[in-house]
Amino acid sequence: MSSAWVYAGRRLGLAVPLLFGMSLLVFGLMRLVPGDPAVAVLGYKATPEGIRALREAFHLDEPLPQQYLRWLASAARGDFGLDFRQNEPIGRMILDRLPVTLELTLLASAGAALLGVPLGLLGGGRRGGAADRAALALGLVGVSIPDFWLGIMLILALSLWAGLFPSGGFVPFTEAPLENLLGMALPAFTLALSRAAVLARLTRAAVLDVMQRGFVQYARAKGLGERALLVRHVLPNAAIPIVTVLGLQIGYMLGGAIVVETIFTLPGVGRMTLDAVLERNYPVVQSTVLVIGALFMLVNLATDILYGLIDPRVRRR
């Protein structure tokens, strides 16, 4: 077997105990909720019968290790039990909302890459030039703008004042693709800007690093033009760190989606998590936190493996 596959296998092997630990943490955390979880979940509607039914449904009377194993076994099959408030399977609710979150994350990732990478490339290619100043400024200011504030400002300026975009709500892509994209434009940009800033910074740094290498100076000495130099020699060599960081940013956006979905009232998993937290609906919190956490970990794992496949040097670590 080639070393690339050994490396990929090893990373996968490390992911299993990590996922296990994550489930243990989420389970343990929800058991730390003060008071009776059944009472907390049912809230003011709690009746003795309701509490008994919930205790039974969640097997709250069993010893903790048994509760955990039972929960883990069902969660692994995608069965997260019933949401006591909506009377709907939690797994189903997550599946219904996941496409919104994934679409938002993908659009934002594409936006961040299209904005950040070219800017960093141009900036690093001519140090001290206008593009370089722009990359540096975006790199610093972009990561300092609170995303929820950016979202509010965009709604105020472009939706309420200019009337160019809807200020919230969601239309599925399959029903009205154009309306869907128009509605997703502001949320995706809100989520993308700070990540574009990170990418611009990193691309600039990677390009500057490659520009100093001997083969670039050799190609330049041979008389190769700056543009060809940048595209043919610098970009392929700077691509490895860029791909890695892009992967990490996609994972980061899964967390940022909680904030952005709330501002733009998008029915995604992030908003579902926050609503559940505010309602103290712990079975739902437990499930969505685990699902988002697992997705985050998988994206990072895929990035790690991809990195190893592209760059043979990484595998030795």
Add this chain to the structure above:
Amino acid sequence: MSHGRLASAGLLLAAALVLAALGASVLPLGSPTAISKDLALRGPTAAEPFGMDDLGRSVLSRVVHGYRVSLGVAVGAVLLALLIGGSLGLVAGYAEGLAEQLIMRPLDVLMAFPAILLAIALMSVFGTGAVLVAVSLAVVYTPVVARVVRAAVLATKVEVYVDGARALGASVPRLVLAHILPNAATPVLVQASVLIAIGILVEAALSFLGVGVRPPTPSLGLMLADGRGFMLEAPWMVVFPGIGIMLAVLAFNMLADGLRDWLDPHHAGGRS
């Protein structure tokens, strides 16, 4: 801007904001909590350049007082994380082997969640309030600090001067505290500045979402949440608190950038 100037500009801005937050009660500002019906939603004037909110409270005064919470929570969280994560990273890096595994693998689990998600989950369990936000943030930061310190210790302890001190009979605490720790300070300082910047953002986000600081404590995130309902009539209610957050975050990011370039030109990205 040169690196030295970036760091000094960041330091100056951060210092000014910290001073304003500390001296908020002696500065010539209106009360951040006094309600006045006839001033409600009044726009910016010379006396009140940030305008008044829906209850007639001074937005400027609330922003300055809000910095107490913002900076207090962010700095408190980072100090707590430095104490816990720093010690864990120190032990893990110095001991290696089983102790390192026992310390670092559970911390990996904490890092496997998006930071904001973990903070929200922690807040959902422990309730709301400024102190709890700081504690939650410290939990999120602990693995980050532990990793940075561990890496610095691993790199430092093989240096010749550490071997020399050991050969001369220095005890382990002396080796660690006098020879290894001071050399781990650079990356930790840069990381701490970045984490303060992120902490200001996360506190504001949590408060904005309703799982952070409780009203009526003036918090920049809460002000934005309140202002959202009035953003057409009184845009100043959302514009100025947002700029306030951005300035504070920018200050600590500039400080971190400047420090990083100044102290270590070959740095390669951190967690954000």
